[in-house]
Amino acid sequence: MKTFKYSILAIFVSLVTISCSDDDDNVYMMPTEPDFSGNYSQADQMGRPAVNTVFVSSESKDMFNTTIPSQQATNFQSMFQTNLEALSPAYTNPGDTNALGLDSATFTGLLATDVLNVSLDGTTTFYDGTNVLTGRALADDVITVELLLIFGGEDFTENPTLSNDNVDANDKEFSTSFPYLASPW
Amino acid sequence: MKKMKILLVTSTLALASIILVAADHIDAPAVQGGTSDITDYYAFQGENTDNIVFVANVQGLLSPSATANASFDENTLVEFNIDTNADNIEDLVIQAVARDGEMYFFGPTTPSSTGLNSMIETSATQSKVAISNYGSQPTIQSTNGMMLFAGPRDDPFFMDFAQYSEIIAGNATAFNNPGSDTFAGSNVMSIVVEVPKSLIGGSGTINTWVESKTKQ
Numbered sequence: 001m002k003t004f005k006y007s008i009l010a011i012f013v014s015l016v017t018i019s020c021s022d023d024d025d026n027v028y029m030m031p032t033e034p035d036f037s038g039n040y041s042q043a044d045q046m047g048r049p050a051v052n053t054v055f056v057s058s059e060s061k062d063m064f065n066t067t068i069p070s071q072q073a074t075n076f077q078s079m080f081q082t083n084l085e086a087l088s089p090a091y092t093n094p095g096d097t098n099a100l101g102l103d104s105a106t107f108t109g110l111l112a113t114d115v116l117n118v119s120l121d122g123t124t125t126f127y128d129g130t131n132v133l134t135g136r137a138l139a140d141d142v143i144t145v146e147l148l149l150i151f152g153g154e155d156f157t158e159n160p161t162l163s164n165d166n167v168d169a170n171d172k173e174f175s176t177s178f179p180y181l182a183s184p185w
Numbered sequence: 186m187k188k189m190k191i192l193l194v195t196s197t198l199a200l201a202s203i204i205l206v207a208a209d210h211i212d213a214p215a216v217q218g219g220t221s222d223i224t225d226y227y228a229f230q231g232e233n234t235d236n237i238v239f240v241a242n243v244q245g246l247l248s249p250s251a252t253a254n255a256s257f258d259e260n261t262l263v264e265f266n267i268d269t270n271a272d273n274i275e276d277l278v279i280q281a282v283a284r285d286g287e288m289y290f291f292g293p294t295t296p297s298s299t300g301l302n303s304m305i306e307t308s309a310t311q312s313k314v315a316i317s318n319y320g321s322q323p324t325i326q327s328t329n330g331m332m333l334f335a336g337p338r339d340d341p342f343f344m345d346f347a348q349y350s351e352i353i354a355g356n357a358t359a360f361n362n363p364g365s366d367t368f369a370g371s372n373v374m375s376i377v378v379e380v381p382k383s384l385i386g387g388s389g390t391i392n393t394w395v396e397s398k399t400k401q
Contacts, residue, residue, distance in 0.1 A: 034284035036305040040262040040398035043221035044213065047394035049342075052213065061213030068300050069273040069394060113273055115392040116228055118237065120382045124229040134390075137229040138240075143344040161359035162352070165345040171369035172339045177232050178379055179323055179334035181240065181341050184372040185249045 042066050047114040049126075049142045054087075054150075055080045055111060064114075073112045080108035088150050090158065098149045099156050100132065107149070138174045138181065143167075220244060220258035221397040224373055225342050228393050231379045236332075239265050239279070239380070241395045242373040245340060252337045252372045253319040257283035260400040263376055264303060267293065267385050268392040275299050277385055280306060281335070281376050288335035288376065289313045293384045303398050332379040340373045 044065050046052070056064045057079060067075055081104050085091045091104040098107060117133045118124060124135025127145040136142065144164050151159040172182035216222040224245030231238045241263050247255050262282045266275035279292040282305060294309035314326035317336030326333040345364035351357040385391060 034289070036282070036284075036289075036307050038304075039401045040303045040305070041401050042301040043219075043261070043397045043399045044216045044223045045394055045396040046223045046226045047392075049225065062215045065213050065215065066301060069268075069392075072273075115268065115273055115394045116226065118228045118391050118393055120237065120386055120388050120391060122230070124237075135229045135237075136227045138227060138341045141343075143349075164362075165349060165360045166362040166364035167343050167345050167366045170339070170341055170343045171366055174341065178238075178325055178332045179338070179375070179377040180238060181338035181375055181377065183323075184247075184252050184319060184337040184339050185370050 045069075045114070047116045048111065049136065050146050051111055051114045054146070055083050055108070057083065069113050069115050072114055073109055077105075077109050077112040080112045081105055084108050084150065088159075090153060097154055099152060099154060100149065102149075139169065141168050216397070221261045221399055223263075223395060223397050224340070226395045227341070233379075235383070236379045236381055237385060239378050239393070239395075240341075241265065241281075241376045242338075242340065242342075243376075243397065244374045245342075245371070246368070247337070247340075247372040247374070249370070249372065255319075255337060255372075255374055257288065257316065257335065257374060259283050262303060262305065262398040262400070264396045264398060265378070266394050266396060269386040269389075271390075271392065273392055278303075278306070279378060279380065280309075281378070283316065283335070287313045287315050288333065290331070290333060290378060293380060330381050330384070332377075334375070334377040336375065337372050338375040340368045340371045342368050344368065 042065070047069065052061060052064060056076070060079065064072070064076060084107065085104055090096050097103045102110065116136055119134035123131045124137055125131050126133065126136045126140040126142045147163045147165065148156050151162040156163065174180055174182060212218065212222055220243065222245065223241060223243055225242040227240040229238055230236070243263065244255055259282070262280055265279040267277040268274060269276045275296060277293045278296045279290060281288055281290050290312040291306045291309040294306050296306060297304060310329050312326065312328045312331060312333060314333035314335055315324045317324045317334065319337045323334055323336060343366045345360060346367035348357060348360050348364060
């Protein structure tokens with residue numbers, strides 16, 4: 001009789017244990033993994049600032065956005081050169097270069113592949129007077145740099161009224177720590 | 186007072202048209218004003234100099250009144266592309282996609298396919314951060330050696346875009362001094378991820394670009 005009681009108790013305990021672990025399983029399974037399935041197809045892309053805005057003709061902007069970077073120079077360098085020379089006709093003079101020593105064809109060849117070059121070894125900036133295209137920091141005045149390279153000639157002195165938009169800083173200060181960008185307005 | 190009101194209406198209209206012009210020139214028709222529209226891309230060394238920070242901004246020119254209602258589109262995948270061998274083909278990707286109030290990150294990982302079409306690399310390292318709310322302190326997640334943020338921020342871009350457009354249109358021949366920041370007072374939706382350099386090539390130069398991809 002005593003043995004029987006123990007058996008009943010054992011069965012009861014195991015039943016309770018089983019049902020408990022079932023419950024646990026159910027609780028554990030409740031949060032379903034989000035659905036990450038499916039195919040995602042290119043809509044927009046960006047590497048360097050203002051490239052799409054300045055050098056891509058309006059009728060080509062969608063096509064540029066859906067051309068992979070490794071094919072951009074082949075497909076778009078001549079359009080970039082045409083648009084650069086229309087903006088800054090001095091580039092059509094033989095031997096004319098910008099302050100980086102790049103002539104029209106070389107400069108637009110660089111720009112047409114719309115990727116950002118980033119150094120993993122130190123200073124990261126679009127241009128700080130010493131480092132060129134080693135990244136893009138939040139405070140970099142990228143538009144003035146691009147205007148200087150488009151309009152400024154060999155030593156940044158040509159076309160001074162076109163070479164600086166005279167907006168040199170953001171309207172809010174950046175943070176030195178993550179997430180770096182300022183709080184929204 | 187009436188005159189003041191009329192002036193206000195007029196200047197609001199003028200501002201709206203400037204912003205429309207700006208949006209028109211910045212964006213390509215297929216993405217203009219949509220949730221897949223990338224406004225800016227940054228990559229720079231972090232406060233911890235062993236790290237690189239990637240910033241992708243989408244949905245530009247958000248007014249403060251529109252920012253609280255702005256959200257990331259769950260059908261838009263934002264992909265950070267990293268080329269470590271100078272052929273302008275991505276060797277590594279970091280993918281970011283929103284699900285139910287959180288931004289999920291996958292990678293850095295070698296993508297199963299390169300180019301215009303992607304799958305979410307669910308077998309890669311997965312991290313996530315709660316998407317920050319407008320008006321709240323930013324939620325930051327530190328995980329797998331990375332730091333993550335997603336949510337509204339001040340648009341860090343600055344430029345006299347309005348005057349630039351006037352010059353391009355042939356209506357002006359010079360920038361104003363001082364210029365006027367067309368993007369002042371506007372917000373964007375930001376995705377910020379800080380990654381150890383050791384996970385994206387270690388040393389030397391990488392090429393990087395960001396893509397938005399829409400679920401088909």
